[in-house]
Amino acid sequence: MTSRALELSGVGKVYPPPTAVTALAGIDLVVDAGETVAITGQSGAGKSTLLSILGTLERPTSGTVRIAGTDTSALSDPQLSEIRATRLGFVFQQFFLLEHLSVLDNVATGLLYRGMPGKIRRERAAEVLWEVGLESRTRHRAGQLSGGERQRVAIARAIVGRPAVLLADEPTGNLDSTTGAGITELLSGLAHDGTTVVLITHNAGVAAAMRRQVALVDGRIVADSAALGSVV
Amino acid sequence: MPSRLRFPDAIGVATAGLRSRRVRAALSALGIAIAVAAVVAVLGIAQSAKAQLLAQLGEEGNLLTVASAESVNGRTVPLPLTAQPMIARIPPVRTVTAVGSVDNVTVRRTRAIPTQQTGGMNVLAAQGSLLPTMSAHMLLGRYLDPTAEHYPVTVLGYEAAKILGIGSLDTPTEILLGNHYFTVTGVLAPVSVAPEIDVAALISFGQAEQVFAREAGPSRIYLRADPDQVAAVAAVLTATTVPDGDSDVQVRRPSDLLVARIAAKGAFVGLFLGLGGIALLIAGVGIANIMVISVLERRGEIGLRRALGARRRHVATQFLLESTLLAAAGGVLGIALGVLATAVAARLGGNPVAVPMSAPAAGLAAALLVGALAGLYPAARAARLSPVEALRTL
Numbered sequence: 234m235t236s237r238a239l240e241l242s243g244v245g246k247v248y249p250p251p252t253a254v255t256a257l258a259g260i261d262l263v264v265d266a267g268e269t270v271a272i273t274g275q276s277g278a279g280k281s282t283l284l285s286i287l288g289t290l291e292r293p294t295s296g297t298v299r300i301a302g303t304d305t306s307a308l309s310d311p312q313l314s315e316i317r318a319t320r321l322g323f324v325f326q327q328f329f330l331l332e333h334l335s336v337l338d339n340v341a342t343g344l345l346y347r348g349m350p351g352k353i354r355r356e357r358a359a360e361v362l363w364e365v366g367l368e369s370r371t372r373h374r375a376g377q378l379s380g381g382e383r384q385r386v387a388i389a390r391a392i393v394g395r396p397a398v399l400l401a402d403e404p405t406g407n408l409d410s411t412t413g414a415g416i417t418e419l420l421s422g423l424a425h426d427g428t429t430v431v432l433i434t435h436n437a438g439v440a441a442a443m444r445r446q447v448a449l450v451d452g453r454i455v456a457d458s459a460a461l462g463s464v465v
Numbered sequence: 466m467p468s469r470l471r472f473p474d475a476i477g478v479a480t481a482g483l484r485s486r487r488v489r490a491a492l493s494a495l496g497i498a499i500a501v502a503a504v505v506a507v508l509g510i511a512q513s514a515k516a517q518l519l520a521q522l523g524e525e526g527n528l529l530t531v532a533s534a535e536s537v538n539g540r541t542v543p544l545p546l547t548a549q550p551m552i553a554r555i556p557p558v559r560t561v562t563a564v565g566s567v568d569n570v571t572v573r574r575t576r577a578i579p580t581q582q583t584g585g586m587n588v589l590a591a592q593g594s595l596l597p598t599m600s601a602h603m604l605l606g607r608y609l610d611p612t613a614e615h616y617p618v619t620v621l622g623y624e625a626a627k628i629l630g631i632g633s634l635d636t637p638t639e640i641l642l643g644n645h646y647f648t649v650t651g652v653l654a655p656v657s658v659a660p661e662i663d664v665a666a667l668i669s670f671g672q673a674e675q676v677f678a679r680e681a682g683p684s685r686i687y688l689r690a691d692p693d694q695v696a697a698v699a700a701v702l703t704a705t706t707v708p709d710g711d712s713d714v715q716v717r718r719p720s721d722l723l724v725a726r727i728a729a730k731g732a733f734v735g736l737f738l739g740l741g742g743i744a745l746l747i748a749g750v751g752i753a754n755i756m757v758i759s760v761l762e763r764r765g766e767i768g769l770r771r772a773l774g775a776r777r778r779h780v781a782t783q784f785l786l787e788s789t790l791l792a793a794a795g796g797v798l799g800i801a802l803g804v805l806a807t808a809v810a811a812r813l814g815g816n817p818v819a820v821p822m823s824a825p826a827a828g829l830a831a832a833l834l835v836g837a838l839a840g841l842y843p844a845a846r847a848a849r850l851s852p853v854e855a856l857r858t859l
Contacts, residue, residue, distance in 0.1 A: 290772060290852040311467065311776045318468035318774020325856065329769040333485035345478070346774035348469035390773075 237302065238398050238429040239264040239287055244296035246282050246452075256282040257452040260296065266397065269421055269430040271440035274449035280433040281402060283449065287431060288321055288400045289313040301397060318346045322391030324420075324432075326403035328383045330375035336362065336386050337371040343390040354393075361389040365419060381412035388419060392428065399423060401432035405439055417442045468774040470782065479786035486759070490791055493755045496748035497795025497835065498802060501828040504741035505803025506810070508824035511734040513811040516819040518727050526720045527559075527692045528599075528658055529699055531706050532685040534713035540568045543682030544714065548706040552686060555705060557694035562598040563683030564662075565590035567673050570643040572666045574629050578641075584628040588642050589665040590673035590683075591620075598687050599656050606634045606651030614671030619647040622663040626652040642666055645676055658719035659687070742831075748795070749835035756788050756843035760850075767847050768855030781848035785840040792836020799832065800825045 244260040247253065256279045264270055274280050285291040286298060289305055298305045300316055308316070317323075322343070330339050340358035341351070362368050365385045370378065375386060384404060391399055401420060405413030417439050420430050424444075432443065440446050448456035470478075483490040531552070535542040543565060553561045567588040571580050595601065596608055609620055619642065621631065631638055631649060638649040647668065656662045673679040686706070690698040695718070702716045760767070767780055804820055811818040 285853045288772065290856070311778075314468045314771070314774050314776040314779075317772060321772075323769075323772040325769075327765065329765050329856075331481070331485075331766065334481060343773060345474055346468040346470055346770075346776075346779065348471050350471075351474065351477070 236266050237263055238266040240299040242297050244293045247294045255452055266429055267424055267427050268445055269424045269443040270445045271443035272433050272447050273440050278449040279452040280449055284400055284402055284433050289316055320397050322396035322399040324387050324391045324401040324404045326406040328387045330383055332376040336373050339375050339386055340389045340393050343393040357393055361393045365389045380408050384416050398429045403433055468776060470779045475782050475786055478783050479790055482787050493752050494791050494795035496751045497792050497832050498799035500741055500744035500748045501796050501799025501832050502802035503744055505800050505824045505828045506806035507737040509807030509820040510810045511730055512821045513816040513819045515727055515730060517816050518723055527689050527695050528719055529688050530685055530717045531702050532715045534715045541566050541684045543680050543684055544706055546682050549686055551705050552688055555698055557691040557698050559689045560598045561688040562592050562594035563686045566684040567677050567679050570677055573641040586625045586664050589667050590670040591667040601656045602654040604652045604654040608651055609669055613669040617647045618650045620651045620667045621649055622653050622665045623655040624663040625666055745831055745835050749839040752788050753839040756840055760843045760847045764855040767850055768852050771852035777848040781844040784844035784847045788840025789836040792832045796829045796832025800828050
């Protein structure tokens with residue numbers, strides 16, 4: 234039995250003047266729970282906008298977005314914050330670690346807005362750091378880590394709350410290919426635990442590591458491996 | 466389960482934000498500290514000085530004077546001889562003393578000093594009841610005793626002794642009153658309500674009449690009345706002093722001088738508090754400036770927190786708390802500096818250290834208010850930032 238983790242129907246995004254750019258048009262996309270999806274495309278194809286809309290960081294100008302069956306278009310800003318805090322995890326190309334905090338505290342920040350006591354947050358963070366292989370780095374400052382380690386910390390922070398969906402924006406974009414391969418492996422491994430992973434990438438190797446590939450051109454889906462290579 | 470930020474966590478997030486920019490935070494807090502220190506020190510120093518004046522006012526508030534307001538050829542016309550005993554019989558009057566001005570008699574150290582050089586000093590005939598009535602104290606030696614009626618001895622006011630350069634009576638000291646030498650037996654401590662005593666050489670009424678041929682009768686009468694009857698006594702003093710009403714007298718309440726002095730100090734306090742307020746305002750603008758820069762620099766962090774589930778309100782709270790904590794830290798430091806400054810100033814001025822409890826409280830409240838106001842705009846800006854916009858910029 235699979236359930237729908239994410240469901241986009243007729244989603245469009247037009248930025249207001251003066252740019253008036255149409256970033257997305259008529260996107261229909263269903264992602265089942267536990268799927269791993271790579272969204273590929275050139276710069277400006279609308280990948281980042283699509284990921285932002287999937288992550289409720291941005292609202293579409295048309296169409297509906299459902300997250301675990303809930304239509305998000307009618308939700309208020311605090312309600313969207315709640316969905317982000319409880320159901321979604323984010324990983325960014327620039328990591329966005331808090332440099333002055335320890336690795337453990339950076340990961341624990343992933344649970345900050347769930348209102349959990351600090352002790353429990355740190356316990357969970359320590360468990361997740363063990364999962365991503367950074368148990369020896371918990372007390373280091375984020376600034377003391379290598380690029381690959383930093384992205385592992387960011388992934389640990391994203392999954393510490395056990396989100397149903399992990400959204401990653403070019404997670405290997407700032408890493409060399411060996412380090413990037415390790416990160417890709419870590420992300421695709423999350424699907425074994427039932428986490429849905431959607432990532433954006435330029436890198437064909439990273440895309441191939443995901444079970445499904447969706448290609449965007451000029452804000453439209455032009456290829457979806459789930460549709461057996463059919464071209465729209 | 467709505468997304469929420471526990472209050473201890475909010476404090477933790479805000480202090481972590483400040484710790485990550487220590488120098489900048491310390492400098493902005495220093496601005497607040499200086500302003501708050503100024504406010505606390507002004508209040509504290511004023512209060513210390515006022516405490517002494519108020520204590521005096523408590524002692525001097527019931528003192529009244531009656532003085533002759535007429536003079537002929539530069540000589541004061543004395544009050545009637547009946548005036549002092551009549552005043553003493555007004556029921557609420559507790560003690561009475563009289564002085565008589567000995568006009569046109571100079572006070573000099575030696576004959577070598579020209580007579581024109583009076584130093585603003587004069588000679589007063591005084592009674593034994595002067596000390597208790599004026600609540601005056603001897604600084605050196607002893608006061609005029611009954612034998613002073615027959616011998617040329619004098620007691621100097623505080624300022625007079627200073628002008629004449631008499632700091633010790635260990636060796637017999639004589640001064641020249643007119644053309645007659647008088648032995649100094651004592652020096653009075655300052656008498657704040659009667660500055661005319663401070664610049665006088667006091668001799669007995671007997672000597673004033675024998676040596677300087679002074680007309681009998683006092684020129685000024687000092688009296689103390691029951692504190693709640695002062696106005697009533699003042700109202701009947703003129704009629705009691707000159708029942709026939711054929712000469713002018715002046716009735717005064719010398720403590721009015723102290724009240725005026727306290728008011729004058731109050732006026733300066735207002736001025737300095739105003740300046741302190743302006744300093745606080747400038748420090749607040751500094752904090753607002755730093756916080757706006759901080760919001761611009763930390764757009765990525767703001768975007769991340771929104772992605773992690775922070776509401777706009779949580780982001781606003783974080784920045785508001787940061788600026789308020791910054792100002793509070795400055796405020797606490799400022800209070801410590803202000804109390805220290807007050808203690809040093811009071812010690813130098815010889816006043817008791819009296820920091821009113823309201824000063825630190827007002828200082829801290831002002832700091833918190835300034836911090837919160839300074840944080841409002843940056844916090845609103847941070848909260849308004851759309852998550853995508855915040856994440857896009859690095």
